[in-house]
Amino acid sequence: xxxxxxxxxxxxxxxxxxxxxxxxxxxxxxxxxxxxxxxxxxxxxxxxxxxxxxxxxxxxxxxxxxxxxxxxxxxxxxxxxxxxxxxxxxxxxxxxxxxxxxxxxxxxxxxxxxxxxxxxxxxxxxxxxxxxxxxxxxxxxxxxxxxxxxxxxxxxxxxxxxxxxxxxxxxxxxxxxxxxxxxxxxxxxxxxxxxxxxxxxxxxxxxxxxxxxxxxxxxxxxxxxxxxxxxxxxxxxxxxxxxxxxxxxxxxxxxxxxxxxxxxxxxxxxxxxxxxxxxxxxxxxxxxxxxxxxxxxxxxxxxxxxxxxxxxxxxxxxxxxxxxxxxxxxxxxxxxxxxxxxxxxxxxxxxxxxxxxxxxxxxxxxxxxxxxxxxxxxxxxxxxxxxxxxxxxxxxxxxxxxxxxxxxxxxxxxxxxxxxxxxxxxxxxxxxxxxxxxxxxxxxxxxxxxxxxxxxxxxxxxxxxxxxxxxxxxxx
Ligand code: SF4
Ligand code: SF4
Numbered sequence: 001x002x003x004x005x006x007x008x009x010x011x012x013x014x015x016x017x018x019x020x021x022x023x024x025x026x027x028x029x030x031x032x033x034x035x036x037x038x039x040x041x042x043x044x045x046x047x048x049x050x051x052x053x054x055x056x057x058x059x060x061x062x063x064x065x066x067x068x069x070x071x072x073x074x075x076x077x078x079x080x081x082x083x084x085x086x087x088x089x090x091x092x093x094x095x096x097x098x099x100x101x102x103x104x105x106x107x108x109x110x111x112x113x114x115x116x117x118x119x120x121x122x123x124x125x126x127x128x129x130x131x132x133x134x135x136x137x138x139x140x141x142x143x144x145x146x147x148x149x150x151x152x153x154x155x156x157x158x159x160x161x162x163x164x165x166x167x168x169x170x171x172x173x174x175x176x177x178x179x180x181x182x183x184x185x186x187x188x189x190x191x192x193x194x195x196x197x198x199x200x201x202x203x204x205x206x207x208x209x210x211x212x213x214x215x216x217x218x219x220x221x222x223x224x225x226x227x228x229x230x231x232x233x234x235x236x237x238x239x240x241x242x243x244x245x246x247x248x249x250x251x252x253x254x255x256x257x258x259x260x261x262x263x264x265x266x267x268x269x270x271x272x273x274x275x276x277x278x279x280x281x282x283x284x285x286x287x288x289x290x291x292x293x294x295x296x297x298x299x300x301x302x303x304x305x306x307x308x309x310x311x312x313x314x315x316x317x318x319x320x321x322x323x324x325x326x327x328x329x330x331x332x333x334x335x336x337x338x339x340x341x342x343x344x345x346x347x348x349x350x351x352x353x354x355x356x357x358x359x360x361x362x363x364x365x366x367x368x369x370x371x372x373x374x375x376x377x378x379x380x381x382x383x384x385x386x387x388x389x390x391x392x393x394x395x396x397x398x399x400x401x402x403x404x405x406x407x408x409x410x411x412x413x414x415x416x417x418x419x420x421x422x423x424x425x426x427x428x429x430x431x432x433x434x435x436x437x438x439x440x441x442x443x444x445x446x447x448x449x450x451x452x453x454x455x456x457x458x459x460x461x462x463x464x465x466x467x468x469x470x471x472x473x474x475x476x
Contacts, residue, residue, distance in 0.1 A: 011229065012229075017228055017266075032062075039059065049082060049083070061254055075308075079311055087420035091140040091341075091343075093322070093342060094142070095362075096143060097146055102218065106283055109364060111218070132352035137373055137389065139175045140389065147181070154184065176391035177196070178200070183202060186236045189234045197239070202244070203247055203281065206251035240401070244264065250294060257309065278317050308336040319338045321341055323342050323347075323370070344374075344376065347364045374436055389426065415475075
């Protein structure tokens with residue numbers, strides 16, 4: 001047992017992601033999962049939609065009973081619908097540079113990989129990439145870049161964000177730029193905040209310090225505590241929407257589920273607001289990376305349970321699944337709580353615009369879902385979800401605790417649904433294939449009629465009429 005004390009409010013990573021507490025939790029869950037009365041108690045608490053603790057979540061991860069498993073899925077599904085409705089927010093990653101000084105053993109961008117072509121986009125190339133993304137219909141991006149203090153310093157990232165927001169091509173515009181860059185200083189987080197970013201995203205990869213240090217042998221990222229305390233610095237720098245996540249398959253998934261939730265509990269306890277999103281990537285093949293080297297890979301079945309339990313434990317948090325996952329697997333996890341999807345993604349530097357790269361030879365990982373954005377929009381419609389290009393909250397100042405307070409009172413869905421319908425209408429007008437246009441219009445007609453508030457319904461209808469006449473960018 002570690003001598004450090006577990007302290008949810010501590011500013012020290014080893015105290016809020018306390019190894020002893022995680023191991024004790026996993027041990028407790030092994031026996032507690034057989035205690036029927038306790039499991040019933042946890043399920044009853046889960047039904048209330050106010051979240052469950054990391055210890056309770058660990059028990060639900062362990063439960064073997066099939067009937068209980070189905071109830072976990074049902075609760076997760078209901079909670080997602082109750083808080084966010086049936087909208088699924090769409091986004092795409094944009095890779096700026098794959099130069100990297102780190103040695104992460106699971107990523108082909110690691111510094112020692114000499115076979116992968118290294119690229120860094122110029123501002124003109126970023127402009128071309130963004131136009132290509134706008135022409136697909138995207139409004140929300142996640143910026144990705146390797147860590148390289150000389151080749152991609154913070155000034156390069158800030159300049160790139162300015163470039164992205166400045167581009168208006170036809171009816172296109174990127175309205176929210178989320179940023180996934182290496183852990184940095186409070187001062188740099190303030191600069192990102194001032195540049196108008198949406199969410200700052202940083203995956204922990206694995207919360208298990210010993211495993212983390214093995215997987216990150218060299219480079220600044222090898223400092224587990226500095227990496228783990230990044231969200232605290234982001235919050236101190238003024239960013240109140242942060243996105244956490246673990247790369248499942250790197251280490252023991254049970255440890256990482258508990259770690260994610262302890263991280264969320266810590267942010268809530270110290271700053272009064274938990275993470276805005278949780279991402280659940282799984283390890284994928286890539287240049288120089290063979291997933292068989294990672295024996296902790298999780299099956300689809302386990303993955304589904306992880307998503308459902310995270311949804312139950314942190315009901316107000318957006319949950320993100322990328323194109324790392326196949327169509328079939330995405331369908332499985334959409335059903336139990338995922339609320340954001342990437343679509344039409346390229347994971348290489350310069351992969352969207354014609355003529356920047358010859359082939360996807362610089363991809364960070366292989367994509368399982370290769371469908372176009374239009375195909376994904378059509379598929380979501382078929383499944384009964386509203387594909388949403390909404391970016392309203394951050395633009396309306398609904399971030400951090402303001403957002404959480406609405407979500408916790410069950411009010412955010414009143415904004416999500418009409419915003420989803422209006423941004424879908426924009427997509428249908430500007431980018432959709434004829435088939436998707438027909439299906440989308442049917443959904444908009446049907447769901448607009450049942451918007452509960454008479455006032456919101458009327459304004460939505462007026463805005464939909466204005467969109468049909470060529471006006472853009474309405475939001476609640
Ligand atoms: Fe670099 Fe990030 Fe890849 Fe690590 S995961 S090698 S930090 S790009
Ligand atoms: Fe997301 Fe807010 Fe839009 Fe809902 S209204 S989809 S929470 S940005």
